[in-house]
Amino acid sequence: MLRSDYCGTLTEGDEGRLVSVCGWVASRREHGQHLAFVDLRDHTGIIQCVVDGAQDLRPEYVLRITGPVRRRKAGTANSALATGDVELGDCEVEVLSVAEPPPFPIGDRVEADETVRLRHRYLDLRRDRMQRNLRLRARVNSALRRSMEAQGFVEIETPMLIASTPEGARDFVVPSRLHPGSFYALPQSPQLFKQLCMVGGFDRYYQVARCLRDEDLRADRQFEFLQLDVEASFVDQEDVLGFITVAVAAATEEATGTAPAPFGRMTWAEASERYGTDKPDVRFGMELVDLTPVFSETGFNAFKAPAVKGIRVPGGGDTTRNRLDALTDKAKQFGAKGLVWMRVGPDRVLDSPVARFVSADEQASLAATLAADPGDLLLIVADERPKVNHVLGLLRLELGRPPVNDGGFNFLWVTEFPLFEGLGDDGRPIPAHHPFTMPHPDDVHLLESDPLAVRSQAYDLVLNGWELGSGSVRIHRRDVQERVLGLLGIGPEEAQARFGFLLDAFRYGAPPHAGFAFGIDRLVALLAGEENIREVIAFPKTQSGADPLTRAPQPLDPLQLAELGIRVLPPKA
């Protein structure tokens, strides 16, 4: 062992000890040939070392420094440093590695361009922010595992090279050398395998599972991500919510030092009506208010719609015309036909380009329903109800969303998702979760008569407006499964071809089971107070799915292609 102590741990209690520390030169301060100070950094912090001024010691050199811990001379202590009362004196310095000047400063003082950070990620990782985040991630992972183990769950690994199933996201595919022309898919999740584990008698399964989806990247989405994947047999929805709540609360307490507030509960229908989304950020108000009754007999054509709803932006009355135009453009991009804005003036007089189309009674009722105060801004959208909710939900976030590290950790269970999210082009319902989701027991009779009204036993966990994960009670009864598949237009033959192995397995005694999976990257990002998950991933990809460090993806050598029986089409002209 080259070191006896970590840099950041030395205190007055160590006075007199001869110690060896190892690390990188954070800064040097030279005072001629006879005196120089080197701040040596490791992941625990920084210690000042008094060294011979003649030595050429530059930033990021890797050193082993041996010297006695001594109290600093009176008046030279540095209260900004945890080790600021002591220093290593009369140091012997071993240069373990020299270093070129880094392309960006390693200190956290200056933010560096993200492309440069990713291209030299190994240097970025040296910085305090990434050290903190990745070490936090490790502790959260560990806490999750401990919690699942303590609850009697068994970790089982599932394969990475699997058969492609056409549902859901786009698969990453891997060509097979032994079966030219055939391909594996990388798992979008271990969904089907964990259900097979249930049939296999592992009644409490979990896995810290890597999942891959070939969809466009976002601040909260990478191609590859980590899920805590859970499934249990002989349990109901409440049991699953309990397991996950215990684990997530344990992880949160590990990260923050305090247990989170009790997790909230809300149905999907309530979330949609009040917040216009299935992942409401409940840290702030500005809830959607139904104005349909106000305009039930309106003469204003724009408000002759199945639903009219609005949000009140407190104090938003000074919003500039430019900004309002930009908001209108946003609303249109979100799918609205338009956006009606009204500034609330003194005595609740409404100032709006369309005010003259809205009767005095309607204006008064509108202001009262929205509880408008002078100085507020009102935003109103009229359209089909789901569209209105969607658009206003996004505008609400645009105008009111607090920074990610504001307002604590507001976990929220959203339950009773619809079984189907709408009708496809073929007129058949589209599963909101996946085709193995159990319908709500009270709604099973509606499956054929009114499928879109059928609630499911599916549920999401939401944290401050981020969807952490989702799960459901699965169908384990053959008759119900056949009815649902039939509704989806998947006949017995097609079902057999697509996931026959699961249906076959269910013929041999399938226990009732339910499960959940949530994104660990997202949880860690929020616990770390980061706006994007790249900050909690050691080697992430850019928004275009590239890695500036390794320059992936790359064209493949023609010989490799030939071995796989693959010919690449020329790029589109």
Add this chain to the structure above:
RNA sequence: GGUCCUGUGGUGCAGUUUGGAGUGCACGCCGGCCUGUCAAGCCGGAGGUCGCGGGUUCAAAUCCCGUCAGGACCGCCA
């Protein structure tokens, strides 16, 4: 597939609105001085394809078009 923002010595920025010599700030880098600093200080110096291409103009970092890269978002993500 789409909307928006960004791109200026190694790094972080200003300059772009209203075209006029690569004009400025801070850090870093190189050399010198310096025995108690701590983002050390002082003196001197080097370092530029203003992302790239085209256009407009007497003249483009600045205006226009295209393109590349990065970011935020819509679509997409059972």
